[in-house]
Amino acid sequence: MATIVHAVLGYLFLLLTVRVLSRRPGGQLTLYEYVIVFLLGGIIILATVGQDRSVVNCATAILAVALMHWGVSWLKSHYPRFGAIVDGTPLVLIENGVWRTEAMEGTRVDPEDVMAAARSKGIRSIFAVKYAILERTGGISIIKSDS
Amino acid sequence: MAPVEFQSPVIDSVPKVNHEIAVGEDLEFQRKWWAFERLVWVFFGLVLLLTLLGVFGRGWLAKTQKSSADGELSLKYDRIQRTGTPSDLTIEFGADAIRNDEINLYVSESLISKLGALRISPQPEKSILGDGGVTYTFPAHGYPASVVFSLQPSGPGSFTFRTSLPARGSSVQAKVVVVP
Numbered sequence: 001m002a003t004i005v006h007a008v009l010g011y012l013f014l015l016l017t018v019r020v021l022s023r024r025p026g027g028q029l030t031l032y033e034y035v036i037v038f039l040l041g042g043i044i045i046l047a048t049v050g051q052d053r054s055v056v057n058c059a060t061a062i063l064a065v066a067l068m069h070w071g072v073s074w075l076k077s078h079y080p081r082f083g084a085i086v087d088g089t090p091l092v093l094i095e096n097g098v099w100r101t102e103a104m105e106g107t108r109v110d111p112e113d114v115m116a117a118a119r120s121k122g123i124r125s126i127f128a129v130k131y132a133i134l135e136r137t138g139g140i141s142i143i144k145s146d147s
Numbered sequence: 148m149a150p151v152e153f154q155s156p157v158i159d160s161v162p163k164v165n166h167e168i169a170v171g172e173d174l175e176f177q178r179k180w181w182a183f184e185r186l187v188w189v190f191f192g193l194v195l196l197l198t199l200l201g202v203f204g205r206g207w208l209a210k211t212q213k214s215s216a217d218g219e220l221s222l223k224y225d226r227i228q229r230t231g232t233p234s235d236l237t238i239e240f241g242a243d244a245i246r247n248d249e250i251n252l253y254v255s256e257s258l259i260s261k262l263g264a265l266r267i268s269p270q271p272e273k274s275i276l277g278d279g280g281v282t283y284t285f286p287a288h289g290y291p292a293s294v295v296f297s298l299q300p301s302g303p304g305s306f307t308f309r310t311s312l313p314a315r316g317s318s319v320q321a322k323v324v325v326v327p
Contacts, residue, residue: 090170
């Protein structure tokens with residue numbers, strides 16, 4: 001029972017922490033973000049299984065987390081507002097070739113990250129970007145200028 | 148090929164930016180979320196600060212001491228403990244606690260079962276069960292004298308334990324909160 005409670009609370013706590021940490025974990029992970037994701041996961045495991053490292057206990061924790069994840073996915077697909085809370089909404093970072101500083105500061109995305117996404121589309125200069133959109137997944141979509 | 152059972156028409160429902168690109172941006176919601184994020188960071192900072200101070204055990208605020216009315220029995224312990232985390236309960240005895248070169252100390256059963264008293268240092272010469280606890284006998288030749296109980300609570304909750312010197316009637320009751 002304690003394992004299930006710890007797994008559920010651990011899942012919710014980790015979800016909140018990763019959500020407020022930054023938009024990117026899961027999207028464009030840099031090395032230091034990998035460190036955060038693995039470190040947080042490792043710490044939560046310690047509290048979830050505790051001293052009982054039996055197969056039954058670990059399987060119980062996995063099933064509890066899997067069920068929580070299924071529940072969150074179901075809620076996301078049925079209630080768009082819940083989806084917005086869990087994943088956020090897409091955000092325009094560059095609109096008609098102009099930086100939206102409010103969105104950049106709010107999401108703590110650097111111009112270098114936008115430029116990296118642009119380069120992956122074969123764009124050489126930031127001036128050729130008409131729209132840059134930070135997606136719910138954490139990736140950055142680039143729309144080229146017409147000219 | 149089996150026919151597809153459930154289908155629905157594609158609707159262009161995603162709000163557009165500048166009437167040209169369907170993004171589904173909700174800036175109002177996002178602003179509220181950023182405000183919430185700031186509150187969460189303040190909360191996280193507060194939790195860290197309280198943890199450093201010992202509000203959740205193992206810190207300055209967690210440590211306390213309590214003595215019997217006659218001062219012959221004195222307890223130093225953590226009033227806030229963590230599940231599965233070791234801590235010490237030190238019991239100090241006054242000069243009059245020693246009788247016939249020995250100290251008889253009673254501890255209630257909750258100290259052993261709830262707070263997980265695993266080890267006693269020094270080892271008692273004798274342990275007698277009864278009165279809802281255990282009475283230990285320690286050989287002692289002089290003042291100051293103290294005994295350390297190594298505790299390791301197995302679960303969260305609020306627990307009260309009692310220690311006493313049966314020969315003198317000195318008694319101390321203490322409450323410990325165990326956090327998950």
